[in-house]
Amino acid sequence: MTTRLPKLVAFDLDYTLWDFWIDTHVHPPLKRHHVTGKVIDSQRKPKTIDFYRDVPQIMHRLQAAGVTIAACSRTDAPSLAREALDLILIPPRTGSDSSAKPIPAIKFFDQLEIYPSSKIRHFKKLHEKTGIPYDEMLFFDDEWRNQEVEELGVTFTLVQNGLNDRILEKGLEEWRKRHPVQVTEDVVEADETLIS
DSSP states (O other): OOOOOOOOOEEEOBTTTSSSSSTTOOOOOOOOTTTTTOOOOSSSOOOEOOOOOTHHHHHEEEEHTTOOOEEEEOOSOOOOOOOHHHHHHEEOTTOOTOOOOOGGGGGOOOOEEEESSSSSHHHHHHHHHHHOGGGEEEEEEEEEGGGGGGGGEEEEEESSSSSSSHHHHHHHHHHHHHHHHHHHHHHHHHHHHHHH
């Protein structure tokens, strides 16, 4: 089986990468604790702002593979979502140099489509900005209604209970199944490169 990846992988934010709605469950301003690095909001009992457990290593994996990573969120609090992405620190990749430092999550995202609108509009903007064909895009979201992006040719994967490694692999497997010609052509091209 091939390990071919789509050229672009996009993620919704709320209940896909983190376990809340940024526009209703989080109260600004946000702040990062100077010692622990944890991000909290300004409620009397502060809410910790962080990704689901597997998300940091998923981001490292996709970035290392050269995949364009995008955030597509229809939140009514786009500036707060961007602030959270800027403050959340992703720990170094598992097995990396011990001197490696945490990286702000926002640096993993090549594209941000974070504003109230349909996911169709988000993906049209992504296509316009990147030139990446829709059939080279994979989208993870917790809301079934956002499957509408499949009208464009994007592969949609429903996320229940947050993104994890198993759901990532399920989405990748579905994308590969839908695009066997591209996957096969890439394998043949790679073999020809090795021969020459």
